Amino acid sequence: xxxxxxxxxxxxxxxxxxxxxxxxxxxxxxxxxxxxxxxxxxxxxxxxxxxxxxxxxxxxxxxxxxxxxxxxxxxxxxxxxxxxxxxxxxxxxxxxxxxxxxxxxxxxxxxxxxxxxxxxxxxxxxxxxxxxxxxxxxxxxxxxxxxxxxxxxxxxxxxxxxxxxxxxxxxxxxxxxxxxxxxxxxxxxxxxxxxxxxxxxxxxxxxxxxxxxxxxxxxxxxxxxxxxxxxxxxxxxxxxxxxxxxxxxxxxxxxxxxxxxxxxxxxxxxxxxxxxxxxxxxxxxxxxxxxxxxxxxxxxxxxxxxxxxxxxxxxxxxxxxxxxxxxxxxxxxxxxxxxxx
Numbered sequence: 001x002x003x004x005x006x007x008x009x010x011x012x013x014x015x016x017x018x019x020x021x022x023x024x025x026x027x028x029x030x031x032x033x034x035x036x037x038x039x040x041x042x043x044x045x046x047x048x049x050x051x052x053x054x055x056x057x058x059x060x061x062x063x064x065x066x067x068x069x070x071x072x073x074x075x076x077x078x079x080x081x082x083x084x085x086x087x088x089x090x091x092x093x094x095x096x097x098x099x100x101x102x103x104x105x106x107x108x109x110x111x112x113x114x115x116x117x118x119x120x121x122x123x124x125x126x127x128x129x130x131x132x133x134x135x136x137x138x139x140x141x142x143x144x145x146x147x148x149x150x151x152x153x154x155x156x157x158x159x160x161x162x163x164x165x166x167x168x169x170x171x172x173x174x175x176x177x178x179x180x181x182x183x184x185x186x187x188x189x190x191x192x193x194x195x196x197x198x199x200x201x202x203x204x205x206x207x208x209x210x211x212x213x214x215x216x217x218x219x220x221x222x223x224x225x226x227x228x229x230x231x232x233x234x235x236x237x238x239x240x241x242x243x244x245x246x247x248x249x250x251x252x253x254x255x256x257x258x259x260x261x262x263x264x265x266x267x268x269x270x271x272x273x274x275x276x277x278x279x280x281x282x283x284x285x286x287x288x289x290x291x292x293x294x295x296x297x298x299x300x301x302x303x304x305x306x307x308x309x310x311x312x313x314x315x316x317x318x319x320x321x322x323x324x325x326x327x328x329x330x331x332x333x334x335x336x337x338x339x340x341x
């Protein structure tokens with residue numbers, strides 16, 4: 001059990017962020033383990049077999065699966081605290097590249113000797129690979145960032161608009177909970193392994209630990225691939241950071257028709273019908289445009305038309321506006337294949 005002791009100042013500095021790098025790291029654990037998270041992401045795992053073959057170098061794959069094992073310790077330098085609420089992958093990777101080689105070497109040495117992390121066959125080969133990184137002047141940071149970049153392009157980037165939409169949808173829900181009932185209510189259903197009471201955030205883990213946040217604040221990062229784990233960072237230079245699983249993660253990989261129902265397309269037009277089909281999760285104009293391969297200005301016209309008809313709702317989230325299907329839009333879409341339309 002980890003105990004994070006918070007102050008009133010920490011509670012006043014609670015914030016949220018999403019990170020494509022965290023999803024990239026957590027997805028490696030999902031791929032490598034027969035665990036509940038793998039079942040949750042089975043559709044993605046099945047697609048990954050076709051994506052990875054021939055597109056991710058074997059040595060890169062060996063390196064990444066040595067760094068991120070099915071259970072246990074993940075080196076902190078791989079999951080730096082996101083600097084902003086929404087951080088591009090390239091910027092997050094720059095944080096990894098800027099890590100102190102001495103710190104990285106210590107974390108790699110700890111990983112090599114970790115009792116839980118090093119369970120399973122191939123222990124000696126993994127330890128040898130980790131030692132080869134430690135022996136490099138930069139502790140292997142350059143090689144690690146190159147491998148992460150290549151893997152991310154194949155594994156996460158194609159699905160990032162949909163993942164990001166789910167994460168931002170969850171953050172909006174958490175902020176509404178906090179507005180209604182404060183931090184206590186917001187954290188009430190954060191994660192089955194996380195509880196908050198008596199100014200202490202308790203996180204069920206395989207080891208015992210205590211940390212005083214000391215006014216540094218608390219960063220909460222929804223991470224779709226982390227389930228059922230919780231990633232915790234407390235050491236400097238990170239902001240104290242805790243991951244959690246976003247609401248609705250079970251619907252992330254639900255299959256959607258490649259094209260909208262023909263009857264619906266005849267009424268709304270093909271683009272607007274396809275857009276209505278995609279927006280089961282809130283998305284910005286940019287995200288939806290990426291999904292449908294259209295320019296943002298063109299798509300904006302269609303979004304406004306569907307919103308005016310009551311089929312979409314919109315809400316501001318920072319600098320962007322998120323659109324999602326309304327109940328009316330859900331009923332219309334569901335009814336296209338039913339006998340009572």
